[in-house]
Each structure stands twice: as structure tokens, then as C-alpha cells.
Amino acid sequence: xxxxxxxxxxxxxxxxxxxxxxxxxxxxxxxxxxxxxxxxxxxxxxxxxxxxxxxxxxxxxxxxxxxxxxxxxxxxxxxxxxxxxxxxxxxxxxxxxxxxxxxxxxxxxxxxxxxxxxxxxxxxxxxxxxxxxxxxxxxxxxxxxxxxxxxxxxxxxxxxxxxxxxxxxxxxxxxxxxxxxxxxxxxxxxxxxxxxxxxxxxx
Amino acid sequence: xxxxxxxxxxxxxxxxxxxxxxxxxxxxxxxxxxxxxxxxxxxxxxxxxxxxxxxxxxxxxxxxxxxxxxxxxxxxxxxxxxxxxxxxxxxxxxxxxxxxxxxxxxxxxxxxxxxxxxxx
Ligand SMILES: Nc1nc2c(ncn2[C@@H]2O[C@H](COP(=O)(O)OP(=O)(O)OP(=O)(O)O)[C@@H](O)[C@H]2O)c(=O)[nH]1
Ligand SMILES: [Mg+2]
Numbered sequence: 001x002x003x004x005x006x007x008x009x010x011x012x013x014x015x016x017x018x019x020x021x022x023x024x025x026x027x028x029x030x031x032x033x034x035x036x037x038x039x040x041x042x043x044x045x046x047x048x049x050x051x052x053x054x055x056x057x058x059x060x061x062x063x064x065x066x067x068x069x070x071x072x073x074x075x076x077x078x079x080x081x082x083x084x085x086x087x088x089x090x091x092x093x094x095x096x097x098x099x100x101x102x103x104x105x106x107x108x109x110x111x112x113x114x115x116x117x118x119x120x121x122x123x124x125x126x127x128x129x130x131x132x133x134x135x136x137x138x139x140x141x142x143x144x145x146x147x148x149x150x151x152x153x154x155x156x157x158x159x160x161x162x163x164x165x166x167x168x169x170x171x172x173x174x175x176x177x178x179x180x181x182x183x184x185x186x187x188x189x190x191x192x193x194x195x196x197x198x199x200x201x202x203x
Numbered sequence: 204x205x206x207x208x209x210x211x212x213x214x215x216x217x218x219x220x221x222x223x224x225x226x227x228x229x230x231x232x233x234x235x236x237x238x239x240x241x242x243x244x245x246x247x248x249x250x251x252x253x254x255x256x257x258x259x260x261x262x263x264x265x266x267x268x269x270x271x272x273x274x275x276x277x278x279x280x281x282x283x284x285x286x287x288x289x290x291x292x293x294x295x296x297x298x299x300x301x302x303x304x305x306x307x308x309x310x311x312x313x314x315x316x317x318x319x320x321x322x323x
Contacts (some may be wrong), residue, residue, distance in 0.1 A: 038258075
């Protein structure tokens with residue numbers, strides 16, 4: 001049941017002090033795990049969270065006896081950014097019941113990448129709605145599966161994506177391309193963050 | 204391993220945690236990416252999951268990595284970590300929390316991320 005033991009992956013430095021989160025979210029088979037694997041220092045690991053049908057995490061186990069529980073699986077990789085800071089990258093499904101667990105698992109996340117396949121853009125509508133509702137900053141990355149070409153404008157329109165949210169193309173199998181997606185997200189976050197602090201405490 | 208939607212066996216989870224509940228000290232404060240470090244070695248007679256955590260956390264290890272290694276849901280790992288924290292057997296390096304739910308990340312942290320990502 002457990003994935004590879006701790007021996008199978010390099011340990012973090014003893015100076016590692018701060019974990020950060022970025023979430024890659026999207027429909028089935030859209031390339032989430034592929035993107036995590038492309039940039040991760042370690043082979044992606046898989047884990048899960050269990051909740052009751054009411055959407056509560058299973059942390060009151062005495063109350064769970066006899067109740068039906070559901071498990072959401074997600075995978076993740078890791079990038080050591082420097083001696084102290086480690087970025088964890090999560091690949092998470094976009095389906096409806098997953099969002100019950102969003103706050104529990106992904107509160108405090110830096111931001112999200114919505115990975116879309118242009119052949120089935122509608123699969124990502126729900127994820128985009130939820131991220132907007134949660135106030136989580138995100139960008140959209142369209143993964144090229146070799147389907148008919150769509151212009152950025154067509155994709156943007158189909159997703160009803162506001163102009164200020166970046167839309168980038170990628171090949172999740174490529175380390176460089178996936179890294180560029182993450183850089184695009186962080187640039188976007190940086191722009192939002194500096195705009196915010198400039199308006200809050202003008203010097 | 205698992206596809207989403209697999210139904211977990213509550214009996215196994217109940218056994219691992221001894222049926223303890225969320226009142227366990229500090230369990231809620233463990234984020235997925237809180238880094239856990241052992242402060243002591245496993246001892247004979249210790250519950251095997253506790254011993255495994257102490258072994259793995261000789262080097263800093265995120266809560267989510269522990270969940271993957273132990274093959275247990277994150278919430279169950281949080282309870283086990285609460286036990287070890289209460290006994291002083293681990294320390295936890297928590298992520299710095301944003302003040303409000305919609306707070307954007309600190310530009311200084313984002314700069315670190317940009318520099319780090321460019322170097323991979
Ligand atoms: N042509 C092409 N294929 C890709 C690309 N990215 C991923 N794939 C392939 O698409 C398939 C699904 O990719 P995964 O990374 O498993 O997708 P996922 O989103 O993690 O899938 P689930 O976790 O099952 O929802 C794999 O066979 C990948 O090799 C891409 O950019 N281009
Ligand atoms: Mg996957």
C-alpha cells in the first residue's frame with residue numbers, strides 16, 4: 001500500500017525549514033502527474049485523504065465507525081529551491097467532491113495551475129469556478145495533445161477566462177516547458193502581490 | 204495505487220489511532236507541508252507507526268511524504284504526529300501562514316521561488 005520507502009528518495013537537507021505549495025489541478029488524464037514528474041526532484045508519490053460523505057475529514061475516528069467514507073487520491077513531487085525552502089507540487093483531480101477537501105489540504109497554497117486539454121475544455125470549467133470562489137490565484141496551461149489547433153483567443157473564450165489571468169501553452173512531458181508554466185504562475189503571483197502591497201501601503 | 208473513490212476501511216484507521224479524536228494536541232496545526240523532525244530515536248514497544256515516523260524524520264520530512272510512506276490518510280498521520288509532538292519526540296517546522304484567507308504570498312517568498320525554479 002505504501003509507495004516506495006523513504007530510502008528510495010533523497011532526504012531533505014537538515015536546514016530545510018519552510019514548505020510551500022503549488023497545486024496542478026485538472027480533469028482525468030490531462031497530464032497532472034506528468035507535469036509533476038517533469039519538474040520534481042523525486043519520483044512522484046501518491047497519497048490520499050479520507051472524508052465522510054458529509055465532507056468532513058476523518059480526524060474524529062470514533063465518529064467514523066459505521067459511517068461510509070470516501071477517499072480522494074492525489075500525487076505530489078518536490079523541488080528544493082534552496083537550503084531552507086522546499087516547494088511541493090501537487091497533482092489533484094478537479095472533480096466535484098475533491099473540492100470539499102480543498103480548504104483542508106490546500107489552504108495557504110501559493111497558487112494553482114489549471115491544466116487543460118483543448119479537446120475537452122469543459123472538463124476544467126468547474127475547477128476554474130472553484131478556484132475563483134476560493135480566491136486562489138491561478139493560471140491556465142493548455143497541454144498540447146496534438147488535437148486541432150485552437151488560438152489562445154478561442155481557448156480564452158471557451159473558458160470565459162478574464163484577460164488578466166495568464167494562459168500559456170505547454171507540453172507537460174517536457175521539464176523546460178513545465179518549468180516555464182510554474183515560472184508563469186509565480187510571475188503572475190508576484191505581479192498580484194506587489195500590486196496589492198503597493199496599493200495597501202504606498203510609500 | 205488507489206484511484207479516487209476507493210472506500211477506505213474505517214477499522215484499520217481506527218486501530219492505528221486507537222480511536223482517538225481530533226482533540227489530540229496540535230493535530231490541526233500540521234499542514235501538508237509542515238516539515239517534521241525527530242527529536243529522539245524509536246524505542247522498543249512503541250506503536251509501529253510512531254516508530255516509523257521517528258525513523259523517517261531523522262531528516263526533515265513533510266506531513267504529506269509521511270502519509271505516502273505510511274500508506275495512511277493525511278488526517279490519520281496528523282493524529283499520530285499530535286501524539287509524538289505531545290511527547291516531545293518530534294519538532295515541527297510549519298509554513299509561515301498568510302494573515303487572511305485571501306492574502307497573496309509575500310513578494311520575498313515569491314522571489315525565492317523564482318530564483319529557485321530558474322535554477323532547476
Ligand atoms: N501528447 C501528449 N501527451 C501527454 C502530455 N502530457 C501527458 N501526456 C500523456 O497523457 C497521459 C495521461 O497523463 P497523466 O500525467 O497520467 O495525466 P493525469 O492528469 O495525472 O491523469 P489522472 O491522474 O489519471 O487523472 C499519459 O500517457 C501521458 O504520457 C502532453 O503534453 N502531450
Ligand atoms: Mg495522475
